[in-house]
Structures are given as C-alpha cells and as structure tokens.
Amino acid sequence: MWIIFGWEKEQKPLGVxxxxxxxxxxxxxxxxxxKESEWVTLSAIRVFRFILKHHLHCTGCxxxxPLTQAEFKQIDRHMRQHESIDGTDLHGSLAKTIEAEQLAGKTPLQLKFIRESMAxxxxxxxAIRSQNDQSP
Ligand SMILES: [Zn+2]
Incomplete structure (x- = not known):
C-alpha cells in the first residue's frame, strides 16, 4: 500500500x-x-505537529x-478572566511595536500626513464631545 506523506498548514483565529x-x-x-500550526500527514492523517506560532492581526486590513511565546502566554492568561488586554502593560508594549513597525516604512511626508489626519x-x-456636553 501507498503511504503518502503530506504537509498541512492550519491557521485558526482565536479571538479579538x-x-x-x-x-x-x-x-x-x-x-x-x-494560531498557526503545520502538520506532517501520513495518508491524510495528521501525525506530527511541529510548528506553533501566534500572530496578532488587524481585523480592518x-x-x-508575530507574537513571541511569552507574549502569547501573557495574553492567554489575561483573556481567561478579562474581555480584552486593553489598558494592560502588554497592550501598551504591543501598541508601541505596531506603531514602530507600521511607521518604519513611511516617508517623512507620509508621516506628516498621518500625524495631521490623526490630529x-x-x-x-x-468638537463633537463639547457639542454633546452643551446640549441639554
Ligand atoms: Zn489595519
């Protein structure tokens, strides 16, 4: 009988x-x-998983x-008791990483435009807030 070696890659969203x-x-x-894992299969049966990686994805684009194993563990532990990691030290450091990486490829002109549009x-x-405060 034939034994067919295969390779399967699986990416599963765990949640926001x-x-x-x-x-x-x-x-x-x-x-x-x-969560991303890769499997070696024998005749379509998964026999061995040897890569397990976690990633953080923007849901808008x-x-x-990539998340390190330590970062993922921290998120995992926190999410067992909370709705999100917003406001935690880890959230702050991930936000900084995202900012640094995403802005790294931008030209000074693009950066100026981004800062101005954020402002x-x-x-x-x-303006909307102060309008709402003034209305009865
Ligand atoms: Zn995005």
Missing part, C-alpha cells in the same frame, strides 16, 4: 484581544490573535505581527 490604532487603516481597530480626527471628536 485588543483595540489599538492601526496606522495602515488609519483608525482604531480591533486586533485578533491567531492585512497588517499582521484632525481628535479635534473633530473633541
């Missing part, structure tokens, strides 16, 4: 864990964690960041 600004989407976006968005939000 954080909300943070995405510089590719240019808005506050939800980010989800996925194709932005994706304009903030001003717009503040």
């Amino acid at each position: 864990v954080a909300t943070t600004y995405c510089y590719d989407c240019r808005r506050s976006s939800e980010w989800l964690v996925s 194709s932005a994706v960041f 304009a968005q903030e001003q717009y939000k503040a």
Whole structure:
C-alpha cells in the first residue's frame, strides 16, 4: 500500500484581544490573535505537529505581527478572566511595536500626513464631545 506523506498548514483565529490604532487603516481597530500550526500527514492523517506560532492581526486590513511565546502566554492568561488586554502593560508594549513597525516604512511626508489626519480626527471628536456636553 501507498503511504503518502503530506504537509498541512492550519491557521485558526482565536479571538479579538485588543483595540489599538492601526496606522495602515488609519483608525482604531480591533486586533485578533491567531494560531498557526503545520502538520506532517501520513495518508491524510495528521501525525506530527511541529510548528506553533501566534500572530496578532488587524481585523480592518492585512497588517499582521508575530507574537513571541511569552507574549502569547501573557495574553492567554489575561483573556481567561478579562474581555480584552486593553489598558494592560502588554497592550501598551504591543501598541508601541505596531506603531514602530507600521511607521518604519513611511516617508517623512507620509508621516506628516498621518500625524495631521490623526490630529484632525481628535479635534473633530473633541468638537463633537463639547457639542454633546452643551446640549441639554
Ligand atoms: Zn489595519
């Protein structure tokens, strides 16, 4: 009988864990964690899994960041008792990584445009807030 060696790659979304600004989407976006594994199969039966990686994906675009095993464990532990990791130290450090990586490829002109459009968005939000405060 034939034994067919195969190779299977699987990526499973685990769920949304954080909300943070995405510089590719240019808005506050939800980010989800996925689990990626690769399997060696024998006649279509999975016999051996040897890669397990976690990624953080923007739900609004194709932005994706690898998570270290330590980062994933921290997220996993936190998510058992909370709705998200928003406001945690880890959230802060992931947001910084995302910002640094996404802005790294931009030209000074693009950076200026991004900063200006973010400032304009903030001003717009503040204007709406003060309008709401004034209305009875
Ligand atoms: Zn995005």
